[in-house]
Amino acid sequence: MNAPITRILLADDHALVRNGLRLILDAEPDLAVVAEASDGAEAIGAAESERIDLAILDIAMPRMTGIQAAREITRRAADVRMIMLSMYDNEQYLFEALKAGASGYVLKSAADKDLLEACRAAMRDEPFLYPGAVTLLIQQHIQNEPSPGGGFPQALLTAREEEVVKLIAEGYSARGIAETLVISVRTVDRHRANIMQKLGMRDRIELTRFAIRAGLVEP
Amino acid sequence: MNAPITRILLADDHALVRNGLRLILDAEPDLAVVAEASDGAEAIGAAESERIDLAILDIAMPRMTGIQAAREITRRAADVRMIMLSMYDNEQYLFEALKAGASGYVLKSAADKDLLEACRAAMRDEPFLYPGAVTLLIQQHIQNEPSPGGGFPQALLTAREEEVVKLIAEGYSARGIAETLVISVRTVDRHRANIMQKLGMRDRIELTRFAIRAGLVEP
DNA sequence: CCGGGCATCGGTAGCAGCACCCATTTGTGC
DNA sequence: GCACAAATGGGTGCTGCTACCGATGCCCGG
The missing domain is CATH 1.10.10.10 (Winged helix-like DNA-binding domain superfamily/Winged helix DNA-binding domain)
Structure with missing residues (x-):
């Protein structure tokens, strides 16, 4: 069934890290990095103007975080899948990222394989979380199931x-x-x-x- | 004169970043990553036990920073050259890194070429600094050259x-x-x-x- | 050898942070 | 109008932070 090549936008503020990730991704025949961004604003622009299937967003970027960028991309370019890349195994970020529309959450301390798997899962419209994230989700779900209205009753600050x-x-x-x-x-x-x-x-x-x-x- | 291959120890707490950098380095014929470490303590151990020419140390690592690791490596394995990798364009850390024995200081936002150049410079026993670092060095030098016994009038922590x-x-x-x-x-x-x-x-x-x-x- | 910087440990006192209890007013959505 | 969340204010008490006082042992450079 020869799936078409996935066109990827790579957003990270560190050029060295970006190039390393590009090498990892471009080594795969089904993935191609076709755009880069060094901050959240650039990422939003690229997601709109370029033909992008998947955006890989670092959370910690200057001016606008990957989370904020994801919210905007969800609004302006809803067909772009998103994977959040994070240094922190932090539940806040995880939940915020998911709410912002990301379908994957990958730690920078993860293996290459996880990132690639997250990319392919995203293109199949499946979520991808690292094991610890699943545990967090379950805990959160057990703690407070009710909230008929939907989303997480959890902490957004007023x-x-x-x-x-x-x-x-x-x-x-x-x-x-x-x-x-x-x-x-x-x-x-x-x-x-x-x-x-x-x-x-x-x-x-x-x-x-x-x-x-x-x-x-x-x- | 066919220089021998430089054997590199790569220390960063994020596996994804580490693998990306490894790809960048291993693509060069004269460089080879032969050991990895995910924190300062591991890096020290590897620098002692493995046959290492050059250590690339991330500054921000858990438990022991790259700087602290560099101090130990200077003491225990003085023949290992070191390059410090940093997220921050920060003078404190630049000076500390140099004092700890690093011969290079490369920002993560730099280009691949800079890292490779820093590696080769280190093996020629030459320093490598990013342009902004040179400026900082000069400013610092102008501000307070004398003080033979003492360092910066401003607080350096022990x-x-x-x-x-x-x-x-x-x-x-x-x-x-x-x-x-x-x-x-x-x-x-x-x-x-x-x-x-x-x-x-x-x-x-x-x-x-x-x-x-x-x-x-x-x- | 001696001064000085560094690291170590002690007492006392005051105020701030933090936890856990209570309440009222206001606005927003149903 | 009623329910609910947000914002407001209060009391009490413990623990921790911070300031200011003292001290000793170590090592390094002059």
Whole structure:
């Protein structure tokens, strides 16, 4: 049945990594890298203008993360399949990536074979997750099945919570945040507690790293 | 004069990246990857036990950074040349890498050619730096040439302090750090205080962001 | 040999972060 | 209108962070 060659967009901000991945992919007869991007905005442009079957997006890219890019690509070029490439075995990213429309989630610490398999699975419209991700999905599913409305009842931060996270990561104390937002210290405290519970985190350090990963603040 | 093939140790914690780089390197007739490592400790072991000409070390690796590994390799296997691979165009790390014995410093966003050139330069016992690094070196040299006994007027952390910063930024409490390093909580406390004073910082949040900027830890 | 930097350990005190409890007001969707 | 989530504010208490005081042993360079 001689499937046609899969035309791939490769987005990663590190040229060396990009070229390495290109070698891995181009070695396969059924895969061809036909476009590259070094950040999320470029990836969106390429997915629209080029004839792309599959986009491989690194999560950590400057200006716009792979997740944000995936959301835009879902909206503007819905026929493009997407695989998310991540340094982090992190459930937040996993869920966000899936919600953003990615059909695969591959760790950079994975084997070449996994990436290739994810590509082919994506073209068959099948998901591909690394084993740990499946476990996470199951746990999440067991924890809170209900949500008749659909998606994950899990943690998206509200606008206010996002503001608070940003300020925490910028080094403000609860008191400073309270003054900045003109609310009570107790409310700041409450927001922080809610955020940490949603994200499953334990202190400001983890919140800070989350905020940096999420691009809310610069390191 | 038919130089012998350069035997390379490749150390990076991400298998996909490692394999991509291996393809880039193995495509060259004069270079051969003969060993791999996924963290600093493994790299040190491999540099000792295998017959290695050149080690390519990623800076950001778990448990032990490429810099720390380079220090050990310099001590234990002084004939092994080293090239540092970094995600960050960061002067702190550039200088640390050079001090640790690396003869090359290549950004992951560089071109393949740069990495290959750095490898060959290392085998000729010549340094290789990306252009921005040379600029940084010059600036630093102009700013403070004298100071025979001492380094930079501005705070360079000691090796121990660096370890503590890394652990703080990874979310460890003082107590957890004390257990990890097998020292007293008070000593950890003292180190943290010294670090914050040196860097002019006020809490763990700022330290965390510093550590991420410096490439000591991943966000 | 001695000064100085580094690493180590101790006490005290205050304030901040964090957990767990409570409540009211507002807006949005059904 | 009613249900629900978001945002707001409060009380209590423990733990951890941070500041400021002290000290000793080690090693390295002059």
